[in-house]
Amino acid sequence: MNRGFPSSCGCGGRITTFTSGTQDNPGRPFYRCETRGEDHLFKWVEEAMLEELEDVLPKVEVHETEIAKMKSEIEELMEVALNNKIEIQKNKTVMKCLVVYACVVSVAFGAYVFY
Numbered sequence: 001m002n003r004g005f006p007s008s009c010g011c012g013g014r015i016t017t018f019t020s021g022t023q024d025n026p027g028r029p030f031y032r033c034e035t036r037g038e039d040h041l042f043k044w045v046e047e048a049m050l051e052e053l054e055d056v057l058p059k060v061e062v063h064e065t066e067i068a069k070m071k072s073e074i075e076e077l078m079e080v081a082l083n084n085k086i087e088i089q090k091n092k093t094v095m096k097c098l099v100v101y102a103c104v105v106s107v108a109f110g111a112y113v114f115y
């Protein structure tokens, strides 16, 4: 039998949800093939729900692990970006110093040439 919520019976028949009216299971919902009989699907809804949950939980755990991995990758990238920003700031300062130095040198050289 397939796990989880049934979509169709082995006979190809449609599945319908019913509510039990028996003394043992009053008000308990179940799935059943519209063609009744021993060879046709019968399944309690809560059993199907439990199977769905059991099947989906390992996937959720995998997703949690993947998310944690992504988070640490993002943190690493943020650190790299911050370091690059600091490096760019340093280079800007060096460039400013070089420009000032070049100006001073050219003014001094100009003064040397004209006098």
Ligand SMILES: [Zn+2]
Residues within 6 Å of the ligand: 009, 010, 011, 012, 013, 033, 034, 035, 039, 040, 041
């Ligand atoms: Zn059936």
